[in-house]
Amino acid sequence: MLDQSVRDKYTVVVGLEVHAQLLTKSKIYTSDSTAFGATPNTQVGVISLAHPGTLPKINKQAVEYAIKIGLACGCEISRENIFDRKNYFYPDLPKGYQLTQDKTPICLGGNVKVKTSEGEKTVILNRIHIEEDAGKSIHVADTTDTLVDLNRAGVPLVEIVTEPSIRSSEEAQAFLTEIRKLVRYLEICDGNMEEGSLRCDANVSVMPKGATEYGKKVEVKNMNSIRNVQRAIDHEAERLITLLENGEEVISETRDFDAVTGTTSGLREKEELNDYRYFPEPDLSPMIISEEWIESVRASMPSLPSELFLKFTEKYGLPDLDAGVLTDTKAMAMFFEELTNHTKNYKAASNWIMGPIKSYLNEKSEEIESFPLKAEQIAGIIDLVDEGKVSHTAASQQLFPAMLENVEKTATQIAEEQNLLQDSDEGAIQSIIDEVIAELPDKVKAYKNGKKGLLGMFMGQVMKKSKGKADPKVATQLLNKSLSK
Structure with a gap:
């Protein structure tokens, strides 16, 4: 571990590349299914394999999903889009090239605001572009063989690329958390890093405090959780600082992260400029996005987490902590919104969700979508307590559990049956x-x-x-x- 005084001599610089698999039913340039978990190599056809004479066709829903995340991040939507072939060899890239966007990404610029222990930070985006996924190489233990599953080849992705504007692993973690929340709110990606539907590569460098020129960067791959992204950045920053302190040279390379040891190891050296020999895809015409199309997508978008946070704090008068918890997932926010249609005691509504309801869900390892009681029934409990008919203790310890066992009954019915109604005479x-x-x-x-x-x-x-x-x-x-x- 480096001494803090040594760490303080350097600024950590991080840029992230986040790949989000889009929740379309078919692939980006063909009708092959994208269902997760199918038998290997059963969801790949002649277009995904680039057989001679086959022609790709863009998936309209994938484009609309890309526009949604672009609008959510305040990006400029490109009106004219050209797709390009990115040429490189990889065992699970069946065509020998990847269809992506080089010169005309669908989304330009934009930013994402995140909350850290040092306050609100703004992560600047460079671009968001559409591309297709490669297949998956599977390395079986104790064998020298590599198995290739091409089911994932051609699944639509958006790649969200930040500028090197992130200055700590905490900020990177907050950004990834916010991106995952956004794609889930927009319902364009399930955000499950453990299944590979949300993936992140981190470019890390360090430079002396006050310097204006970035140091040599390394790219870290294979981080399957937000926590591991933070761990990898912390480890890599410390490794780079140690090299510089010892007068050693930093090698620009791609490194692999080991979640067990929390360390990285070199995979391959990086060229200063990757020669992917991009050229326009000849089988796809330029895609024109009209103002009407953009506005129709904008009209279909739900309220975003930041908008709901503002609404919950300003309209409903909730503390920031409550609003943060309630907007953590779209389903939780919608349950609270529904609850406010049946009670005006907004703080009590928040307390019930953050207390007994979340405790029940955690105990059952379930999400709010599986909660058996309706918002109206929870409002009934709040009303009984507010009216002094049931004590809060009795409501949380007796009435609530009894209602979970009798989900078709109202709070009043259960209170009467359980003899919980207080005497105000x-x-x-x-x-x-x-x-x-x-x-x-x-x-x-x-x-x-x-x-x-x-x-x-x-x-x-x-x-x-x-x-x-x-x-x-x-x-x-x-x-x-x-x-x-």
Whole structure:
């Protein structure tokens, strides 16, 4: 581990390349299925294999998905798009080239705002472009063979490329988290890094504090979680600083990340300029995106996490913490929105989602989509508590669990069946208070002589005699009044 004083001499510079598999039912240039988990090499056809005489045709939905993420990131949408052949050899690239966008990416510029421990940061984007995925090489343990599955070849991707504007692993983690949230809100990618549908390569370099010229960068691959991206950047930054401190040269190379050891190892040296011999795809005409098309896509977009965060804090008056949790997933945000249609106690609605509901979901390892109760039923619990008919303790510890066992019933029905409704009748409660005071004359005398802490004991006796049904607010008011006589 480097001493912090040594680390502080350098600035870490990170640029990310994020590949998101688009949730289309067919591939980007052909009708082959994109279903995950199929038997290897059963979802590949002659177009994906570039057989002579075959012609690709662009998947319109893939284009619309790319426009959506571009609009969400504030990018400029290119009106004229040309597709290019990116030539390189790879065992699982069946055509010998990849169809991508070189000179005319569909989205230019843009940015993503992220929250870090140092406050809000802005990650600047260079571009977002459309391309096709390659197949998948599978290395079997204890064998020298490599198996190739071409089912993934031709699956549509968007590649989100940042400028080298990220200055820490925390910022990179926050950016990836926000991108994953965005693609899930837009429903264009499931964001599952463990399945490879969201992948990230990190370009890392370091330079002395105050320098204006970036250091030599290394590219780190094979990070299958957001946490591992952060770990890889931290390790690589420390390795590069150590090299510079020891007077050694940094080699521009591609490195592999080992999640077990948390270290990287060299794969191959990088050329200063990769010669992919790009040239325009002759079998695809230029794609023109009209203003009408862009506006129709914009009109179909849902509210974005940042918009909902603002709405939840400003319109509903929730703290930033609550709004952050509630907008973590689209489904959670929509459940809260539905709940606000049935109750105006927005903070209570947030508390119920963040408390009992999330605890239930965590215990079951489920998402909010699987929650068995409707928003209207949760609102019914909130109403009973607000009206003083059920205590919050009884609501969370007895009523809520009982409703989960009887999902077709309302909060009121369960409260009545479980005998949880509180008694707010002042006459009945006063009668119980009179009994308690009459039974404890010594305690009453002590209370009047200054031992005000005995009030809790009196309340306990009142609740006991009422079998927990006395409204605590009413009981407290009446008890204070009786003891002050």
